[in-house]
Amino acid sequence: MLNPPTTRSFSNQLVQWFQEHKRDLPWRNTTNPYNIWLSEIILQQTRVNQGLSYYERFIETFPTVNLLAQADENEVLKLWQGLGYYSRARNLHATAKTIVCDYKGVFPSTHKDILALKGIGAYTAAAISSFAFNLPYAVVDGNVYRVLSRLYGIDTPIDSGSGQKAFANLAHQLLNKNNPGLHNQAMMEFGALQCTVGQPDCSLCPFNSSCVAYNQSLIHLLPVKKQKTKQRDRFFNYLCILFESSTYLQQRTGKDIWQNLYEFPLIETTKAISFEELIKTKDYITLFSEIDTIEIVTQEFTTKHLLSHQKIHAVFYTLRINSINKYITKYVKTSFNNLYNLPISRLTEIFIESVKIISD
């Protein structure tokens, strides 16, 4: 395998590459664990360019963990709106409260305590430990899998238990224990900028002479991943109900997508149906019982919304009613203006944007 001189020289070269090529990112100019934690949660499964403005807004709105802990969850989710994987925002808020209550507002400084926090797994615990406290824990994220699998020609699937163990061991072996934070950042930046997923320019790579994948033309075959994600079709029929100057919303609960976000009353069906079929469904009949007049205000709005595991076929009907009943009043009554203060999914946001265009 590897001998120590090789590993140290690798880290030195890597860090040198980093100093020459690194991007100037706001969370790199601090060792404040709160800022680093926030950036790491935002960047989970998220590209730097997509997360950057969210980081700026969160730090501006909640400069300290105390302020974040005091916030209403709706406010946190609203700020997170559009970023996806909303459990990150819910866990972020819950962990802020934990830090205030259990740690008196001081971010825990041991790897064990950090790892125990909600929303923090092996990767994020290593990142915070090394970046904020310079503890010797090697990060293993998508970048690291890619860099190491190519450099050493490892074809063990990265989404298998044995693969994760092997890459974690290798990453730890390579880690420069004297400066783990710098080493870890260099590793990830190298994966993000040089050893890229697509067409990396290996002629510029400082490690091309010793890279197994490059020398055996395996770059595009590594890393290996076993499972493929398959999509499921879902059919959402939304009812945007207008009564006087209000509309009605519900907060999603239960173990499904968009937990705790708001949306219009929803009738989910097992296949695509027309409006004529929708008004015959039990849910629709119940919802509008004892309502005299139901007027279709706009043409229906139809769109497909893609998530990693679901393809949502969505139809929005905008309806004006002339009276109210006990079923509709169970929903959250809101003005269209206040709607902008509630956290909503990207799908609902797209519909609202289309309404704005129509009414303009």
Added chain:
DNA sequence: AAGACGGGGCT
């Protein structure tokens, strides 16, 4: 070990 969980960018 396998699924679920978002949204956007790139090929």
Added chain:
DNA sequence: AGCCCAGTCTT
């Protein structure tokens, strides 16, 4: 259409 992204949690 398929894959990936500074992953984590649940089953």
